[in-house]
Amino acid sequence: MSYRLLGTIAACGLVLLAGGAPAGADRTRPELALSTDVSAVEVLPQPCPRSGFELRFKNAGARDVYADAFVTAPPELSVSRQVVTSYLPAGYELKVRVQVTAVVGTPPGGYALELRAGDTRLSLPVTVLPPPENPTGNLARFATVMASSEHLPLYPACGATDGDRDSAHWATTTGWNDGTRGLFPDWLRVTLAQPQTVSRVDLYTLDSARYPAARYGLRDWDVQVDSGGQWTTVAQVRGNTAGLVSSTFVPVLTSGVRIVALASNEGLTYSRVVELEVY
Numbered sequence: 001m002s003y004r005l006l007g008t009i010a011a012c013g014l015v016l017l018a019g020g021a022p023a024g025a026d027r028t029r030p031e032l033a034l035s036t037d038v039s040a041v042e043v044l045p046q047p048c049p050r051s052g053f054e055l056r057f058k059n060a061g062a063r064d065v066y067a068d069a070f071v072t073a074p075p076e077l078s079v080s081r082q083v084v085t086s087y088l089p090a091g092y093e094l095k096v097r098v099q100v101t102a103v104v105g106t107p108p109g110g111y112a113l114e115l116r117a118g119d120t121r122l123s124l125p126v127t128v129l130p131p132p133e134n135p136t137g138n139l140a141r142f143a144t145v146m147a148s149s150e151h152l153p154l155y156p157a158c159g160a161t162d163g164d165r166d167s168a169h170w171a172t173t174t175g176w177n178d179g180t181r182g183l184f185p186d187w188l189r190v191t192l193a194q195p196q197t198v199s200r201v202d203l204y205t206l207d208s209a210r211y212p213a214a215r216y217g218l219r220d221w222d223v224q225v226d227s228g229g230q231w232t233t234v235a236q237v238r239g240n241t242a243g244l245v246s247s248t249f250v251p252v253l254t255s256g257v258r259i260v261a262l263a264s265n266e267g268l269t270y271s272r273v274v275e276l277e278v279y
């Protein structure tokens, strides 16, 4: 749409406002109602959203309207929908799933989301839980994770640190697939809250009955650690056909670990990691 067209629409709006509402138009404000399927939400401070609620947005009035509902989060939280805009026939209730994420490192405690539509306000309590005991010692589990690219929405980087190693769950946001088909290298990086001694990286590449690693898994990659802003290669994997490769190396104090993916068994297509664990 051109700026000229936008300008024309804006001008029409002004004319309509200046002239007042047509005779017989219903001037009453929309009667909007908000509710949720739960009275509170509990969230673990981890990158991938695994909690949320159903926003129920109802036109309780007798005429059809276009309306907006707003979801406002404090800085410690993020939501998958900040605005829901919809045409709502009279009496209709729209149901929308909203995912809630707590930023890694958020102090446990009580927070709240503010829901608003027209004159209606609703506060939804959110409890940020402490990260659970992590008996395995996997340092990547509740760390910040990033990738060179992501194939969204089904294959986010955070899926590779969500604790689910099961390749049968592939394509349900529990594994990372890069977003640049045919282009290598790709990288997947875990940033630790503070430097830790690291000596092992376990990489679970895609390996299911339907998608065996020997055909779809990652074949070649480097394991690197952050050495004061420079990446140092501590292990190399070449010609892999297995679902799990455990790379061990001389213990090193580091604040970040990444894998640099160089090729998959399909050829130069995609990098696929179901879980990346750091010890």
Ligand SMILES: [Ca+2]
Pocket: 159, 160, 161, 162, 163, 164, 165, 166, 174, 175, 274, 275
């Ligand atoms: Ca996973």
